[in-house]
Amino acid sequence: MSSQPKLKLLFNREEIGATVSRLADEISQDYRSQHPLLIGVLKGSFVFMADLIRLLDFPLEVEFIRLSSYGRGRESSGKVKVVQGLRSPVKGRDVLIIEDIVDTGLTTVFLLDYLRRKKPASLKLCSLTDKPSRRQIPVTIDYLGFTVPNKFIVGYGIDWDEKFRYLPDIGYVEVED
Ligand code: IMP
Numbered sequence: 001m002s003s004q005p006k007l008k009l010l011f012n013r014e015e016i017g018a019t020v021s022r023l024a025d026e027i028s029q030d031y032r033s034q035h036p037l038l039i040g041v042l043k044g045s046f047v048f049m050a051d052l053i054r055l056l057d058f059p060l061e062v063e064f065i066r067l068s069s070y071g072r073g074r075e076s077s078g079k080v081k082v083v084q085g086l087r088s089p090v091k092g093r094d095v096l097i098i099e100d101i102v103d104t105g106l107t108t109v110f111l112l113d114y115l116r117r118k119k120p121a122s123l124k125l126c127s128l129t130d131k132p133s134r135r136q137i138p139v140t141i142d143y144l145g146f147t148v149p150n151k152f153i154v155g156y157g158i159d160w161d162e163k164f165r166y167l168p169d170i171g172y173v174e175v176e177d
Contacts, residue, residue, distance in 0.1 A: 004176060005160065011146060011170040016156055019145045020048065023126060024055035026143050027096065032058045036094040037120075041111065042066040042084065043165070044100030047157030048128045048145075052098065063088045069107045080110035090118040099127040100158050101148070105139040112139075129153060129170070146170070 011019070035058075040049040042064050053062060066084035095115060102108050108125065115123055126143035133150040151174075154160045155167035164173075 005163075005173045006176055007154065007164070007167075007171045008151075008174055009169055009171045010148065010151075010153070013168045016145075016168075016170060017051075019128075020051050021055060023143050023145055024052055027052075027126065028056055028058065031056075031060070031094065031096065034094040035059050035061070036096050037061045037063060037088060037090065038096050038098055039063045039065055039086065039115070040098045041100065041107075044158045045098045045128070047165070048100060049098045052126075061088060065111070067107055067111060069110075080107050082114065090115060090120050093120050094122045095120040095124070096143075097123070097125045099125065101129045101131060101153060102127045102139050102141060103131045103134045105135050105137040108139050109137050128156070129158075148172075 038049065038053065038060055040046060040062065043066070049062070053060065063086050065082065065086055067080055068083045069080040097111060099108060112123065112125070124142040125140065127141050128145040129148045130141055130144050131148050131150060151172035152160060153170060153172050154164035155170045157165050158170070159165045160173050
């Protein structure tokens with residue numbers, strides 16, 4: 001018989017809402033006068049990004065980048081590439097990356113290096129979640145939502161093989177045989 005994933009709740013929509021507001025306050029304090037460029041990492045950050053920017057009441061621009069490191073499975077291949085690039089220039093901009101999750105750190109470090117080479121005025125990272133137990137390479141997260149356990153996280157934009165992105169809460173997948 002094939003294994004069935006079971007979902008366990010980690011953070012409900014109220015907790016997520018409160019955390020996104022807290023992050024919006026922190027980001028507002030630092031970026032209010034800077035007209036920043038927010039770069040969302042597709043696809044996992046799109047729900048978070050949509051909620052976050054609606055709490056930022058100052059001028060900003062939005063971009064997206066799509067990277068691939070995971071195939072359709074649950075393990076990172078470790079090899080990261082840009083599969084959908086940026087349209088807006090980054091040079092001289094105050095850039096804030098919006099990530100869904102920092103896991104091994106390989107994707108984020110690749111992206112930080114990639115953007116740094118484009119000479120932004122400043123470059124910082126906001127991640128909704130952090131799974132530090134899996135880190136292979138150090139990453140500084142300037143604005144962090146939740147620290148999560150070593151589980152496969154889904155919901156609120158985050159997927160498991162393209163499933164569960166639509167869930168309004170954040171949970172984790174438990175595979176049972
Ligand atoms: P990293 O390169 O290992 O840090 O992985 C970064 C990317 O892997 C994230 O942006 C996600 O797309 C994906 N990822 C890592 N852990 C999870 C998880 O628990 N749930 C869903 N996606 C994950």
